[in-house]
Amino acid sequence: KVIRKLDGRRELEQQLATVLAISRVTVVPGDCEQDDAVMRDIGHAAAQMLQGYIVPPCTVAVTGGSTMATLAEMMPRVISTQQVEVLPARGGLGERVELLANTIASQLADKLGGTYRMFHVPESLSKATVERLSKEPVIQEMAERIRRADIVVHGIGDALTMALRRQLDDDTVAILQSSGAVAEAFGYYFDAQGAIVYTMNTVGMRLEDLAEIDAVIAVAGGRAKGAAIRAASRAYQIDALVTDEGAARAILEFA
Ligand code: BG6
Numbered sequence: 001k002v003i004r005k006l007d008g009r010r011e012l013e014q015q016l017a018t019v020l021a022i023s024r025v026t027v028v029p030g031d032c033e034q035d036d037a038v039m040r041d042i043g044h045a046a047a048q049m050l051q052g053y054i055v056p057p058c059t060v061a062v063t064g065g066s067t068m069a070t071l072a073e074m075m076p077r078v079i080s081t082q083q084v085e086v087l088p089a090r091g092g093l094g095e096r097v098e099l100l101a102n103t104i105a106s107q108l109a110d111k112l113g114g115t116y117r118m119f120h121v122p123e124s125l126s127k128a129t130v131e132r133l134s135k136e137p138v139i140q141e142m143a144e145r146i147r148r149a150d151i152v153v154h155g156i157g158d159a160l161t162m163a164l165r166r167q168l169d170d171d172t173v174a175i176l177q178s179s180g181a182v183a184e185a186f187g188y189y190f191d192a193q194g195a196i197v198y199t200m201n202t203v204g205m206r207l208e209d210l211a212e213i214d215a216v217i218a219v220a221g222g223r224a225k226g227a228a229i230r231a232a233s234r235a236y237q238i239d240a241l242v243t244d245e246g247a248a249r250a251i252l253e254f255a
Helices: 009-020 036-053 066-074 101-112 127-133 137-147 159-165 170-178 207-212 223-235 245-253
Strands: 024-028 058-062 084-088 151-155 181-185 188-191 196-199 215-219 240-244
Touching (some): 036 066, 036 240, 066 215, 159 181, 159 188
Parallel strands (some): 058 151
16 A cells, blocks of 8 residues: 655644634545545545544434545444434435435445435426425425434535536536536535525435534545535535545645
């Protein structure tokens, strides 16, 4: 295994904590865009960060994405069972099965010796249908459970990358571009100031719920995500961030 070094790591973490107003920041050496091993280091550091917040009995809500998938993969297996329930933070957001929040919730629960629940809300429903669905007792019960989670761990994406990955239609992509969208998290798209410019139609965790959650952990790395992380930190309160040197340097260059 190659040991990557990062001189002045503590200072870098401290500077980021100040610039982004996030109390706990972990920066791993390297850039995950350049090197897959760095993504695994992020996953490992994020797994440790998450473990530090878990005090059973508790509920953890997770989003989808490749970063969260790596976190689940890198989480060490707990031998005994513990009262930890893992839930997807939101309904369908147009991801591949391996990257779905439902999939990641089940994998993480397995590692943690906990339980999980799935949330089956198809993506690309009309607003009216989503509103009707969210009044269904089973959906309502799940959404409430999610909103009362103790810990939320989530990925942050570059707005355009996420819009294309989710195959949003041309009109929506044009709206995102003209409104200066740079970041995406939980299905919300934000501009550089952290203002919401577009919201995907789904059920579950809402942005305003995050203020009530004890620990909101963000995990995102790579130089190209620097602007997105910065925008997300302005959009809602993040308590802990796990990132890499690539993103950290990009954020500080524009600070
Ligand atoms: C999605 C999350 O599944 O993954 C988003 O819902 C996040 O909140 C995105 O922005 C990040 O994906 P990745 O693959 O870059 O970790």
